[in-house]
Amino acid sequence: MxxxxxxxxxxxxxxxxxxxxxxxxxxxxxxxxxxxxxxxxxxxxxxxxxxxxxxxxxxxxxxxxxxxxxxxxxxxxxxxxxxxxxxxxxxxxxxxxxxxxxxxxxxxxxxxxxxxxxxxxxxxxxxxxxxVEQPKKKLTIMSKKDYPLTSNFPYSLEQLQVSYCKLSRVDMRMLSLKALRKLDLSNNHIKKLPATIGDLSCLTELSLHNNQLEAFSEALCLSTLQQTLQVLDISQNRLRCLPAQFCQLRELVNLKLDDNQLECLPFHIGRLSKLRFLSAANNQLSGLPGDFRKLSLENLDLFGNPFIHANPLDHTMRLTFPLPLQELALRAVANLRIPYGPHLIPAHLCQELEVAKPCECGHICVNYYIETAVSMNLHQVSHTVVLVDNMGGTDAPVQQFFCSLSCYSEFLDLVLQRSVR
The missing domain is CATH 2.30.29.30 (Pleckstrin-homology domain (PH domain)/Phosphotyrosine-binding domain (PTB))
Structure with a gap:
């Protein structure tokens, strides 16, 4: 022994x-x-x-x-x-x-x-x-021939980089490194992340740049990474969307999403109150979620996305008259800030309330609303902005929701008044 x-x-x-x-x-x-x-x-x-x-x-x-x-x-x-x-x-x-x-x-x-x-x-x-040497805290492996097959990683590691090793999955031996603060698995062939990455309770930086990821699991978003993860690089993968729970990673300061296939950003992205650096260039974003306005960034890069031209007159009508009883009940829960949970109401209704939409009037709508897009200058949320397109623009379309026809009409009146001026 x-x-x-x-x-x-x-x-x-x-x-x-x-x-x-x-x-x-x-x-x-x-x-x-x-x-x-x-x-x-x-x-x-x-x-x-x-x-x-x-x-x-x-x-x-x-x-x-x-x-x-x-x-x-x-x-x-x-x-x-x-x-x-x-x-x-x-x-x-x-x-x-x-x-x-x-x-x-x-x-x-x-x-x-x-x-x-x-x-x-x-x-x-x-x-x-x-x-009897001092425990190793940093290890860098940059080729497959140097990858340890018969020996374990030093348990004392705080920083580990394994790149260009053609890994198709995360080595479970890495997930026993409880002191690990920085894990860099960039430039491999990883397709899926194990939920047990969330057990790395000291992890502050995770880089998965240039892999083959197709999803970022809800389990990771709800793990201990909520309290620790500050830097996340999942650029150059195959991501089409991020789960709503992604915005539980509230310690994030630097987030890189470039060169994926993202069609939208997380609905509640404004909850990432500590986020200062965001890059999501070269994706498939046609617009930004309304919650985007709550961000306070130092640097923002959204270049190379097929943003639509924001026209408040172009809208999507998802209202019925009269409103269904369920919609009225959900609006009441949200507007009156009544506590709810799966122990009180069905779980699927909890999920719908999680993505409730704020109207210009301050009230909430859930499944029935009018949606349009308005143009926002990105300098409103970021000190430095990389040009959105080759035309030198820094404006992007942001979602706007209305709970009723009267709210939408009032909004259009304001738009027309501004255009006349």
Whole structure:
């Protein structure tokens, strides 16, 4: 049984002499195995700690020699083993949580004097220099021949780039790297993302540029990425749409959607209040959602989209007279801000309320409305704007909804008055 982690051996007699421990661990390899006990003149089970300065290792007897285990923070890779003789605390940190649990379990069995044949023992031998190096935090792999097939990725990685390796899917070994903050899988052949990417609770940057993605799953949008993800690059893929739940990724600061086949942006994109950099060039956008007005960007690039010419007189009529009872009820729930959820009303009605449309009058419409497009200068939402077309324009069409004929008529009157002026 072996374990790689940081170790500090603290003599409990130090305070007696007015001394303190360093409080800092050293990279080490811990082993549990058989060794000749010179005192008892027979073999016993020992723990050996090897460091860069002492690769031959220091050995500590285990049988009936462990006073206490401190395992409050074992899930974070930390634990302390208190020995009776010598009077030291062996403080472990920066360990893989599962490996640490297995190691402590073996140490407990050895302390109780279990038969050595039932223990997962190792050979107590000096270690190689590379085994006690500081944990690797950054790894870049840029060709298939360098890709690790027989060995695992260092568990301590915080940044991992694997590009030009022709990966067709995300390697599940990457998803066990709990310290990972930046994952770059650009320039591969990945078609689908596993929902377990959302288990990377420290991930702030994810790059999937130039792959073959056809969807971005709802599960990812509802995962822990909601609290951590700040940079997302899914440009140059095959995306046609993004789920409504995409706007739950509210920590996003930089979003790249260029060179896909997107026909629309998420309905509630205005909820991305921290978004500062947005690029969605070379897609199939004919217009922008009305919620786009709520953004406050530093840089915006929408070049190369087939935006329609905004004409308030061109409209889509989705009103019936009288309005169905369900529409009236949904409008009441939205306008009066009545709490709702799948435990109160059917789930499909909750989904309809999630994409309710605001009218110019301040009221809400759901499935029955008048829709048109109005022109908006993109400088209203962004400090810097890349030209929308080759004509030097910075205007784009934005959806506009009306809950009734009277609201639409009032809007047209205002438009006509402005044109006369």
């Amino acid at each position: 072996k374990l790689q982690c940081d170790v500090e051996v603290v003599n409990r007699m130090l305070p007696t002499f007015g001394m303190k421990s360093r409080g800092k661990g050293t990279r080490a390899v811990l082993s549990i195995g058989k060794h000749m006990d010179k005192t008892a003149q027979r073999q016993g089970v020992f723990m050996m700690i090897c460091t860069a300065k002492d690769r031959a290792g220091a050995k500590y007897k285990l049988k009936n020699n462990i006073e206490k285990f401190h395992t409050w923070f074992v899930e974070k890779g930390k634990a302390t083993v208190r020995l009776k003789e010598p009077a030291v605390d062996i403080c472990l940190s920066k360990a893989d949580a599962n490996s640490l649990k297995n190691f402590l379990s073996a140490a407990r069995l050895a302390d109780k004097g279990n038969d050595a044949s039932s223990l997962p023992l190792s050979t107590l031998a000096p270690v190689r220099a590379r085994d």
